[in-house]
Amino acid sequence: MFQSGVKTDNNPQAFKAKVAIRRNVMAAIGQPAVFDAFAGSGKMYSEVWREAGSYTGCDLKPQNDGRLMFCADNRRVMRAIDLTQFNIIDLDSYGSPWEQAIIIADRRRVAPGELFGLILTEGAGFAYKSNVVPTAIAHLTGLRAGIVGLGKKQDAVIDRAIAGLVRRMSCSIEKRWQAEGKSGAAMRYIGLVLKGKG
């Protein structure tokens, strides 16, 4: 179903795809220690992350289900805590995960040879259709505001953002899995295994 570096076509079972991508990333990382930045009600925790070696969640909304959680804006938390405690970070946002991804790039050094899992849910398709370039995307891609035709280039924008991100992290991409949500929502589910270059 998923192969390294290969995109799947429209996947009607987004939930299953999200679970499979997380399982793949977890299998690739030894002793997974997960930071689940958009932890929500814990669907991904119940399906996958509860099997990780350690788990810390974060959400704006309080969750009272016994998980170890920060109840706060994940950007504030990720700017404050030691991110080297985690070797998988899950950015399962509703919209754009890129601002949080930049915080990780700038604060989570990946040692030479170290593997690091990064999971992205990208749903900024509506912004691209309106030819809006979110600030974090502009930083990572070099795209300027006012550019037209972005709506048809979502995947190219994402590829360019990932390239900018891994360059910033001084990493290479060891593995990548990707699936698409329902076409109208233009969601992309991406799992990356990065390797530190030093």
Ligand SMILES: C[S@@+](CC[C@H](N)C(=O)[O-])C[C@H]1O[C@@H](n2cnc3c(N)ncnc32)[C@H](O)[C@@H]1O
């Ligand atoms: C798509 S849901 C996450 C679903 C979750 N991963 C799961 O498995 O159930 C997005 C969640 O992100 C939270 N959220 C949105 N912006 C946030 C932020 N800046 N910091 C922390 N949580 C945020 C929302 O409250 C919502 O629960």
